[in-house]
Amino acid sequence: MSKQKGNLSIHSENIFPIIKKWLYSDHDIFIRELISNGCDAITKLKRLHSLGEADLNGETDFQVKVVLDRTARTLKFIDNGIGMTDEEVKKYINQIAFSGAEDFLKNYKDKGDTDQIIGHFGLGFYSAFMVADVVEIHTRSYKQDAPAVKWRCDGGTEFEMEDGSRTERGTEITLHLGQDGETFLSEYTVKDTIEKYCSFMPYPLYFEVADKEPEKDKDGNIIITEPEALNDVSPLYLKQPNACTDEEYKDFYRKTFRDFKEPLFWIHLNMDYPFNLKGILYFPKLNTEFDTIEGRIKLYNSQVFVADNIKEVIPEFLLLLKGVIDCPDLPLNVSRSFLQNDGFVRKISDYITKKVADKLNSLFKENRAEFEKFWDDISPFVKYGLIKDNKFYEKIEGIVLYKTTGEQYVTAQEYLEKHTGKLEKQIYYVSDPIQQAQYIKLLKEHEVEAVVLDHSIDSAFISHIEMKKNDISFKRVDSDISELMKDADQGVDEETKNKEIEALTTIFKKALNKENCKLQLENLKSGDIAAMIILSEDSRRMQEMMQRYSLGGFNPGVMPSEEILVLNKKHPLIQYCLKHAGEASEVLNLVAQQIYDLAVLSHKPLEPEAMTSFIQRSNEIMKRMIQN
Template sequence: MQKGNIGVTTENIFPVIKKFLYSDHEIFLREMVSNAVDATQKIKTLADKGIFKGELGDLTVRVSLDEKNKTLTISDRGIGMTEEEIDKYINQIAFSGVNDFLNKYKDNANAIIGHFGLGFYSSFMVSNKVEIITKSYKEDAKAVKWTCDGSPAYEIEDAEKADRGSDIILHIDDDCKEFLEKARIQALLNKYCKFMPVPVAFGKKTEWKDGKQVETDKDNIINDVEPLWTKTPSTLKDEDYKKFYNELYPMQDEPLFWIHLNVDYPFNLTGILYFPRIKSNIDLQRNKIQLYCNQVFVTDQVEGIVPEFLTLLHGVIDSPDIPLNVSRSYLQSDSDVKKISTYITKKVADRLNSIFKENRKEYESKWDDLKLFINYGMLSQEDFYDRAKDFALLKDVDGKYFTFEEYKQLIKDGQTDKDGQLIYLYANNKEEEYSYIEAAKDKGYSVLLLDGQLDVPVVSMLEQKFEKSRFMRVDSDIIDRLIVKEDVKKTELDSDKADNLSAAFRSQMPKLNKVEFNIEVQALGENNMPVMITQSEYMRRMKDISRFQSGMSFYAQMPDSYSLVLNSDHQLIKNILDDETSKCNDALTPVISEIKGQQARLAALHQNQSKKKPEEITQEEKDDLSNTEKTLNEQREKKNQIIADYAKDNKIVHQLIDLALLQNGMLKGSALDAFIKRSVSLIK
């Protein structure tokens, strides 16, 4: 029997492994099974080269639990090890300076094993003793047993083993009892070993017999040794890809498209990326791409390898050029990873472009599902916009699809304003903005439907990309001011009448939470609506963008600002003005006269005092100015009160306000109830 100490620079390596790898301790099983698979692959290689001339036989790697004895065993029929090889590969851990090792990797437990070749030693994360019973494939090799109890001390002794290969027996620690549960081991094998290239068996298959699950004599093979991405694309059918997707993501909707990656220069990369049906909730879709290294699962957090917008995709990437234990710093600095990222972006863009060109009708039918993904790509990656601008689509309110260039050609003659700006009209909701859409259509304009989750930031992006172009929502102004072809027609009302009309409506506007109304009087033609509500394109867009962009939250806190536009050409507005004039004239005449008198006095006082230095103005003059301003404000309030008293009993004023609010989804609760009752009384 040989005894000795494992060749490390200090005796605290095992507490280090236990402590600093504990957060990721489940990966021990991946490491153990990977080692067994490697040993199996090596015997196959030796046989292919004629170095090993014996029978390969059953090469299945077996994982077995013994709950009674608290052991988990990983067995293979690979190349095995001689006593000298155990001493070389197991006892002499090639690293120095445990303290350096701790300082450098304490925040990245997953990187420790791969970096230091500690794959086997991950077993001590969950074990208080590990045994290796192994026999080399070499002729006349004898079986040996290596034992270590988690200290640097080990023992090697002769053992009985009929066949080549290795059995790694883990004596599971009391604080890791979960790894003695069959369901837990099954779940981990399914996660890490599902596609390993050598059959991996865990127990026996079961079947229902006499009302209970009974073990059969068939191995329960947990992996597919030839997953779809390892096969030649030309040998596969659509159904194969759909079936594999369902295997990866049970209960998911059928994917839209897929891309089969297969490249061997300047790096090795295979895989299948699927376009899932995504409409919203970006974050819920992340971590769906699985990264493998030679069919061994590494991670499903692929940021850094895959461009950010492509993390919305589902599927598998397999590359031996990416190490098993990926660290974020590695991803940020490695040139191969950057090449892979660029390659994947190009392949995705090429695939979308080819689908668009080969079958545009099918592409259009899937655009609503694809749109979020492509918009996210164009927003987050400049070079993807350059590729996508030829197959990104715009959809109008009638469901017709256009490329950017096609739509520009469609609207350039009819929707260019007097300053040469091309105006893209759009709606976010066909139903809520219906009357505004119809008004635009009546003018011969086209209206886009931009109802997607990222359409607000996309609009701002396209305004920067398109020359002399502006996007306007159809309800952001009256239709004649959305695309101004000539100077706006001024209202024919004199300022006093326009002011009185505005005051009547302003006094009856409801007090809504975080909403402000501005009243405008505009000559819009007798066939246009008497009253309309519009909302500033700029302010609404800033508030919408504040939901996506940090540092803009102050916009979200600002009240929504709307304009109530009164059409002075409409007969109903004329009737209200005539009625207001006849009923309020007697009361208003002396007040207006007083207002004009006080305004003239105030102007004279200002003019007089403007000629003096501040210190030359007497207190009496200051008081005179202050009293005049006070009297003027009192008279204005008196005037507004007279108009408000008139307007509060005018059902038509209330009806027009409520109609405008109703059109914009702003009439609710008791106000809606009052509107309905008033409507009934007006119809009688």
């Protein structure tokens, strides 16, 4: 073939600026595109061989090699696949995107960075021009009589094409890196990018640095080492679940996510119909509630990495997990990172949700003790899923566990059955077992347990459950005084009780300097507690919601407080207050202030100024005790 020159068949000189700016969101993606093209070339050759159309002469050593030469500023991608004839180069390289190029230009010429979806235009090879000033192709077809071809383009619309000197079947693509490709002169960057995108490519990937000084032993002899592939050509998720051991699952998790904490358990996805999907989802062990945001699910298409955490495929609540999903049937566009055909993708998402729900149900039913061990780690994920996905809610709601203050795990139904006759479709809970210990103790004296709901998601979770199941309500232990805790006020008429409340209100308003002080006088069965603070569940939830959605700018003083000070008439300190009502007594003020602060402390932390006053007053009271 004589040397040829010509124009790329694209009908516009603006194609390369558009490719560079809008084809892909990440420039490093060209490595994935060129390596996956090399793997495709090998797959095509093997397919032709299976059909009897290509003779491999027993060859089985298929591979893709990436060679960096920092001195020459080149990056080469070499495969021993099907190769191309001159006609194929003209067809697949010179005619960019075939007839789709005009539509491409028409739709994306004037659009900005937010418009990433390109469509099926076959532009993967041209991602090389995002980092290279010049690209060369040296290729030889598997066809015996086809000469080698050399192709060269400097990123404009002109190319050069002539007979090549390559003697072996396959393709070598050389990128002469320009300023935009400076980053990829780093050995670490290239290797890391290969591992990021190509960890599970179906043929061995090798990487070498051509201008790197060879390693030598102490005598100055060059150490020759066998090259190691950077990828796993048969990843665990492609195997049948019954052929995998627990240790293999754990090892795959460690290597893939570089997480050396053992996962709690995993789900092996293996589906062939109505679509092809394989993968493994891991439930990681969480150290703190903040770990829940570190989930990562890697999506692949035929062992080619697409992207992390694509919400169209992975249900949002599952993004708290770690895992790998490979779906060859995904309807991808040229940039692979963006999906088309929402209906099909939704079916994939629904299938994944169902498999996770099935696994949780089987764990609960077949090994409840083991399920309870996992619960504290997986509960944020499960609760988030219940809120976000109605189908997941329907499958899982009955096996949600609640940890009681007695360290047991019960379902909502089991909790209600346990307290039959004491509570009416009501679940008591604590958000801070230490702070609310006094309230827990009072309930326990009446054989009532609370459940612990102390995670940041629990507020939204219980509201969602109440909305779905209107016959269940949640009450924090400090939101009211249960009738179980009260004794009847025998022999006291309503008029007397009102006078007592009025007298105590006057004392506490004066002592606390609070005009809006609200009091409630009760005969509590326990005589150990002088006073308690209660705040209605509705009022507290409203304040918490306002605080959450105002991003910290909410001032609690804007809303009237529903806080009530409940005084226990049986307690000697309250009896003292009633006895000395109407007196102008410094001691009475001290007692009232101390009663209030002690009640607040069992409800919530004191404000800094109030804590200072409480400590000073406590010292004053003890000093008076030893003096008297």
